[in-house]
Amino acid sequence: MVVVVTGASRGIGAALAAQYRAQGHEVVGTSRSPEAETHLDVTRPDSHNALAASLEDRAVELLVCNAGVYLDKGHDLKNGYGVDLWAQTFATNVTGVFLSIQALLPNLERAEVPKIAIISSQMASSARAPGGSYIYRASKAAVLNLGRNLAVDLKPRGIAVGIYHPGWVRTDMGGGAADIGVEQAVQGLGARIDYLSLDTTGCYEAWDGQQLQF
Numbered sequence: 001m002v003v004v005v006t007g008a009s010r011g012i013g014a015a016l017a018a019q020y021r022a023q024g025h026e027v028v029g030t031s032r033s034p035e036a037e038t039h040l041d042v043t044r045p046d047s048h049n050a051l052a053a054s055l056e057d058r059a060v061e062l063l064v065c066n067a068g069v070y071l072d073k074g075h076d077l078k079n080g081y082g083v084d085l086w087a088q089t090f091a092t093n094v095t096g097v098f099l100s101i102q103a104l105l106p107n108l109e110r111a112e113v114p115k116i117a118i119i120s121s122q123m124a125s126s127a128r129a130p131g132g133s134y135i136y137r138a139s140k141a142a143v144l145n146l147g148r149n150l151a152v153d154l155k156p157r158g159i160a161v162g163i164y165h166p167g168w169v170r171t172d173m174g175g176g177a178a179d180i181g182v183e184q185a186v187q188g189l190g191a192r193i194d195y196l197s198l199d200t201t202g203c204y205e206a207w208d209g210q211q212l213q214f
Helices: 011-022 045-055 083-109 134-157 182-195
Strands: 002-005 026-029 062-065 115-119 160-165 203-206
Touching: 002 011, 002 045, 011 026, 011 062, 011 182, 045 083, 062 083, 083 115, 083 134, 115 134, 115 182, 134 160, 134 203, 160 182
Parallel strands: 002 026, 002 062, 062 115, 115 160, 160 203
Antiparallel strands: none
């Protein structure tokens, strides 16, 4: 099958791309780096259009929306959370996901069993609200809502949508003190994506199968 993974230059995205390649699938891993083999700046519609054009009329069985930023990590409520960070974060974490899905929708519709996996976070949950990281939390809550609504609209088209928390992972974003390694997270995510179907579309799950509260 053809798998498209956004934000595949490092961390979870790179590991997911490698895992699917090892399974024998054709993987298109994107990065915003100008030197990337497949360039995609998820904040730019023209970049999405270029990616879609490069795929032509090929079917895409799986789109993994992984590209994301965490720009307000460790910010102080009194002096942090600048307006520019809100705009940049939502452009990547929310609008970028929507544009990715919108651009590749024709390719997904050509697949027999198409799936979309949105890599979100348990920090999207309103039931889990320990404070801080306001911009990142708000963006992940927004993309959770986006995914849930897309699941409703895309189900009649035969496209399943899952929203996933990869765990607190030892990456550049997660930091060295995180709970699990990239390999464990990616193996779990792969299992959850394999299980995704029209019967489970709209699910909000952790890498280990835990059902998360909205």
